[in-house]
Amino acid sequence: MRQVKPTLAQPAPNPMFRLADLARDRAEVIHLEFGEPGLPTPAHIAAAAVASIRDERQGYGPTNGPDWLRAAIAARIARVDAHHPTPEQVVVTAGGTGALLATLLCLCGVDDDVLVPDPGWPGYDGILAAAGARPVRYPLLPATDWLPDLAALDALVTPRTRVLLVNSPSNPGGAVFPPATIAALVDCARRHDLWLLSDECYDELIYAGAHVSPATLDDDGRVIAIGTCSKSYAMTGYRVGWTVAPAGLASALGIVAGAQANNLPLSMLRAAHAALTGPQACVATMRDTYRANRDLALDLLRAAGCAADAPAGAFYLLVDVARAANRPAASFDSLAFAEALLAARAIAVAPGGAFGATIPGHVRISLAGDPAALRTGLMGLLDFARAWE
Ligand code: PLP
Numbered sequence: 001m002r003q004v005k006p007t008l009a010q011p012a013p014n015p016m017f018r019l020a021d022l023a024r025d026r027a028e029v030i031h032l033e034f035g036e037p038g039l040p041t042p043a044h045i046a047a048a049a050v051a052s053i054r055d056e057r058q059g060y061g062p063t064n065g066p067d068w069l070r071a072a073i074a075a076r077i078a079r080v081d082a083h084h085p086t087p088e089q090v091v092v093t094a095g096g097t098g099a100l101l102a103t104l105l106c107l108c109g110v111d112d113d114v115l116v117p118d119p120g121w122p123g124y125d126g127i128l129a130a131a132g133a134r135p136v137r138y139p140l141l142p143a144t145d146w147l148p149d150l151a152a153l154d155a156l157v158t159p160r161t162r163v164l165l166v167n168s169p170s171n172p173g174g175a176v177f178p179p180a181t182i183a184a185l186v187d188c189a190r191r192h193d194l195w196l197l198s199d200e201c202y203d204e205l206i207y208a209g210a211h212v213s214p215a216t217l218d219d220d221g222r223v224i225a226i227g228t229c230s231k232s233y234a235m236t237g238y239r240v241g242w243t244v245a246p247a248g249l250a251s252a253l254g255i256v257a258g259a260q261a262n263n264l265p266l267s268m269l270r271a272a273h274a275a276l277t278g279p280q281a282c283v284a285t286m287r288d289t290y291r292a293n294r295d296l297a298l299d300l301l302r303a304a305g306c307a308a309d310a311p312a313g314a315f316y317l318l319v320d321v322a323r324a325a326n327r328p329a330a331s332f333d334s335l336a337f338a339e340a341l342l343a344a345r346a347i348a349v350a351p352g353g354a355f356g357a358t359i360p361g362h363v364r365i366s367l368a369g370d371p372a373a374l375r376t377g378l379m380g381l382l383d384f385a386r387a388w389e
Contacts, residue, residue, distance in 0.1 A: 006110070007129040015335040016122045016354035023348035030377040031369065033338075033348040035171065035315060038233035038369035039289060041271075042282040045233060048274035050266040061266060063258030064250070065092025065242075069269050072276045073227075073242045079192035080203055081213040083225065085244045091253040092269065094261060095241040096201040096228035097123060102256045103224050103243050104163065108196050112162040114197075115153065118356030119146070119318075121171045121199075136161070137356050145309050146173025147304045150184050154377065155190075162305045166214060169202040172318055172355050172364040174311020176209040186217045198225045201241075202314040204232040204283050207291045207310050210220060231315075232283045233275040240264060240272035260349055266385035291316040293367040300375065316367040318352070322361025322384035330359030336373075337388060340361055345380045 003009070016033075023029050038246035040046075052058075064070065070087040078084045095100040100123075107116060110132040116124050118137035128135050138147040153164075158225040166185050177185070190195040196214055203211045215225045228241035245253050293309065297317050301308050306324045311317055322332040334351035341347050352362035365378060 014122045015351045022239040028345045030373045032365040032377045033350045039234050041234045044274045045271050049267040049271040052270040061263035064254040076276045083215040084211050091243045093241045097237045099226035099241045099243040100127050105256045106134035106252045113160040114163040116165045118358045122354045157192045165197045167199040169313025172316045173316045176312040179212045182212045186214050196223045201228045206313040229272050238268045318362045321385045325388040332361040347377045347380050
């Protein structure tokens with residue numbers, strides 16, 4: 001019988017897409033909804049892509065990625081994540097998204113469960129649906145600045161569970177999980193014999209604490225770490241990321257990555273190489289810019305009587321609009337609020353409902369854009385929330 005894969009047949013419409021559709025291509029809108037860096041891609045990175053197009057034949061390449069880039073990624077991971085994979089463990093992918101999809105296609109079959117954080121990045125839903133797996137959400141707690149509720153997580157494991165997905169620094173909460181939390185998550189995966197998939201896309205965007213990769217605690221080959229050039233180098237459109245897998249898994253991952261695209265454009269791989277091996281001051285500049293935006297937003301919230309905890313990493317802030325609007329969080333409709341805010345004030349934010357079930361009273365704003373737009377957008381948001389009927 002002809003039918004679409006069940007997980008794709010009735011995709012739950014994510015409120016983020018609805019909002020994005022309404023805000024798209026509207027120049028008058030203040031865009032705080034997406035994690036899109038406002039700073040340009042550093043010139044030496046863009047120049048590497050241009051030189052490659054101009055000077056090199058753009059042909060087919062190795063499915064796992066060229067050796068020179070896999071070596072640069074392995075060296076970068078040793079430098080940033082204190083984890084020392086061999087280049088053979090690295091597979092180059094189409095961004096962090098491609099890395100997550102390739103990994104989950106390798107690990108999951110239809111009807112397998114994957115434990116995902118709530119609140120968590122909305123992109124996980126589509127990737128899991130494409131892989132055929134089912135998301136089972138484990139709570140991150142606002143009371144602990146969005147650290148996982150480890151007891152609740154443990155209780156969600158069943159014989160169908162295959163993968164524990166961990167994201168630190170986290171989107172949207174901005175938590176940087178401390179070493180004890182990472183150790184407990186690795187221990188949970190070990191006790192239940194799960195794969196642990198560590199999404200480390202924001203590992204260089206940290207303002208307090210330090211990144212601990214679960215891969216550094218992996219003693220039996222169950223941790224897969226993924227990363228990307230998108231966020232630290234403002235390269236979202238270049239689409240270069242990576243998966244770092246235990247030795248036994250890299251060839252399966254290479255098959256899947258090859259089946260997805262065979263190889264990525266050489267010009268983009270050259271740009272990624274320039275980013276990873278070139279001067280790193282641009283990363284510090286971006287981090288400082290996002291930190292200044294974070295502090296600006298926190299000051300505005302404090303002045304409005306809506307003080308929020310400072311995110312320790314990534315570049316987002318969760319704003320408790322139910323509190324600002326003096327409404328009960330449980331019955332707050334964050335999508336209706338975001339749609340009304342867009343219609344009335346031309347300010348786009350991401351509704352809390354896009355990130356799972358746990359933050360209906362929040363919206364997420366991006367701290368990665370222009371500070372003047374952030375100030376105007378956040379003040380407009382708070383003003384609108386106070387008058388929201
Ligand atoms: N993981 C998280 C937590 C993200 O926030 C994002 C992008 O916003 C990604 C993965 C995907 O990153 P990329 O643009 O490299 O595909």
